[in-house]
Amino acid sequence: MKGLGRVLNVVPAASGVHIPLANASAVTFVTYEDDGTTIATIKESVDGASEQALDCDVYPHKAPGVGGTWTAMAEQDDTLALGGDTTNDAMCFTISAEQLSDGFNCVEVTVDGGICVAILHDLTQQRKPANLPRNVV
Secondary structure, three states: OOOEOOOEEEEOOOEOOEEEOOOEEEEEEEEEOOOOOOEEEEEEEEOOEEEEEOOOOEOOEEEOOOOOOOEEOOOEOOEEEOOOOOOOOEEEEEEEHHHOOOOOOEEEEEEOOOEEEEEEEEEOOOOOHHHOOOOOO
16 A cells, blocks of 8 residues: 555545545645636535535645646635636645534535546545545545
């Protein structure tokens, strides 16, 4: 076992997917849209149902999608926007399990276009990649 299964699990196409945090302490989302107009909306749910806006502070960073220096963005809540920043067209932010409301166990990020990858990390149980639990609801 290297990283996958020991340290992290990945959802390559994560936009609009309910990701449970039962087996991970946090999930980091990475978005990319070539024109830099990404808007990401964050919700929480109970097993994929009863979704609502996630009421928590998020500290996103932005960078060029081809690699470069990450720059801190202003603290935001349930909607993150890159605006028209065509230089910094990638965004990265983390939601921890402790930020979810009582009784809620999943995070959903919907991106208005482009790519959204979810990286579940700080796994509570380490497994071989083939034995990882389902990471979407």
